[in-house]
Amino acid sequence: MKKTVTLTFSDGSPPIELPIEQGTYGTPVIDIRPLGAKGYFTHDPGFTATSSCTSAITYIDGEQGLLYYRGYPIEELAYKADHMEVCYLLLHGELPTAAQKQAFVDSISHHSMLHDQMENVFRGFRRSAHPMAVMIGVTGAMSAFYHEGMDIFDARHREIVAHRLIAKIPTVAAWAYKFNEGQPFIYPRNRLSYAENFMHMMFSTPCEDYEPNPVLARALDRIFILHADHEQNASTSTVRLAGSSGANPYACIAAGMASLWGPLHGGANEAVLKMLDEMGDVSRIPEFIKRAKDKSDSFRLMGFGHRVYKNMDPRARIIRQTCYEVLDALDLRDDPQFRMAMELERIALEDEYFISRKLYPNVDFYSGIIFRAMGIPSSMFTVMFALARTAGWVAQWNEMLADPAHKIGRPRQLYTGPARREFVPIGERTA
Numbered sequence: 001m002k003k004t005v006t007l008t009f010s011d012g013s014p015p016i017e018l019p020i021e022q023g024t025y026g027t028p029v030i031d032i033r034p035l036g037a038k039g040y041f042t043h044d045p046g047f048t049a050t051s052s053c054t055s056a057i058t059y060i061d062g063e064q065g066l067l068y069y070r071g072y073p074i075e076e077l078a079y080k081a082d083h084m085e086v087c088y089l090l091l092h093g094e095l096p097t098a099a100q101k102q103a104f105v106d107s108i109s110h111h112s113m114l115h116d117q118m119e120n121v122f123r124g125f126r127r128s129a130h131p132m133a134v135m136i137g138v139t140g141a142m143s144a145f146y147h148e149g150m151d152i153f154d155a156r157h158r159e160i161v162a163h164r165l166i167a168k169i170p171t172v173a174a175w176a177y178k179f180n181e182g183q184p185f186i187y188p189r190n191r192l193s194y195a196e197n198f199m200h201m202m203f204s205t206p207c208e209d210y211e212p213n214p215v216l217a218r219a220l221d222r223i224f225i226l227h228a229d230h231e232q233n234a235s236t237s238t239v240r241l242a243g244s245s246g247a248n249p250y251a252c253i254a255a256g257m258a259s260l261w262g263p264l265h266g267g268a269n270e271a272v273l274k275m276l277d278e279m280g281d282v283s284r285i286p287e288f289i290k291r292a293k294d295k296s297d298s299f300r301l302m303g304f305g306h307r308v309y310k311n312m313d314p315r316a317r318i319i320r321q322t323c324y325e326v327l328d329a330l331d332l333r334d335d336p337q338f339r340m341a342m343e344l345e346r347i348a349l350e351d352e353y354f355i356s357r358k359l360y361p362n363v364d365f366y367s368g369i370i371f372r373a374m375g376i377p378s379s380m381f382t383v384m385f386a387l388a389r390t391a392g393w394v395a396q397w398n399e400m401l402a403d404p405a406h407k408i409g410r411p412r413q414l415y416t417g418p419a420r421r422e423f424v425p426i427g428e429r430t431a
């Protein structure tokens, strides 16, 4: 027997019965679609209690701090798989066999170069442009290079789009960094792994040999896995909404990057390092905790809190562990910022304000410390997030378009503007 809920109205209007749907896991949803025809909308600014779609890709349990990609716990994938396997899993729903993985890796490797003309897109920016601005501009420009004759309603065409984006975004990211630095663009090398190739394009120069540090490459690959997808977050919802109109997928991914750039979303990893730099010493932690709690101060503790997690973000726990590994590998185990971050976490997690609001460190709290230790500047931190999240964005975009029932997204509103009024000619208007 399908579970339902009945809306009754205090003015005696006829009740409305609505179906309740239960997924594999998670909060059941009330299917409110019949409400429109009955003369009502629901109202949920910020979508705090709204399910926007059906998806089989990622599951998050905010209370328990769980994160599954296609049913596999993030801890399993982070320590036992690599990013290429996870990209395949997100796109196809199953972990690849050895042969399927090899074919996928070969396809990604052979799509990693950019059209030669795209160099000019980078050169249209000032050298000092923020690398996220460059990444968004170049990714959007890809819509002018790679979408001729593509049919987004053809599954194979969508797979080619996905492979191109997963393959090319690391090149775009590394070249945005090289452009900032005034160094020559470094071309991808197909024999290297995904993370090694990114490090090669970021840190090598034509003047000397470069071999990626295997410990750092493994840590980077794990960080890509942790950032790959996260259900219907702001940037993924942006990609879905843009893509729901049938828009060019490269332009849709650029829109997702724009949303991710915000300091409340993926821009938080850069904001955490700016906060730690400003804090400067553990002795100033109480001052910043006080500011974070002061409602008259717009300051928030960057890297803390989450719309969904009301427990420790499972990714933060893994990234903290990875921090230890990277700092040990670089003989930076006493990195003052890492020590300060851990002390800040300890103090905040003992503070009633954070405990009562269930504010825990999120994925952005520690990632910047690792990136900085690897020699990646803070201006590149959100670029790193966007690089990894491209796999999730294209998987969610693909899932949406594969659903024959999908519709263009078109939310409604609660109108609070002026009632109808007559036009006043300008000569008769008074201030």
Ligand code: SDX
Binding pocket: 229, 230, 232, 233, 234, 263, 264, 265, 266, 268, 292, 293, 299, 300, 301, 302, 303, 304, 305, 306, 307, 308, 357, 359, 362, 363, 364
């Ligand atoms: C990401 O959605 C995703 O899945 C995102 C992400 C992904 O993988 O895609 O996980 C990546 O974006 C992680 C979040 C990164 N952002 C930050 O670290 C920025 C700092 N965090 C906050 O701005 C905030 O916690 C949000 C934006 C993350 C969540 O905000 P919500 O859910 O809208 O929560 P809220 O603003 O309603 O806060 C509830 C209360 C408020 O206090 P009261 O009004 O109840 O007194 O908690 C307070 C807030 O003031 N609060 C904070 C705080 N976060 C929330 N107070 C101080 N510092 C903070 N960081």
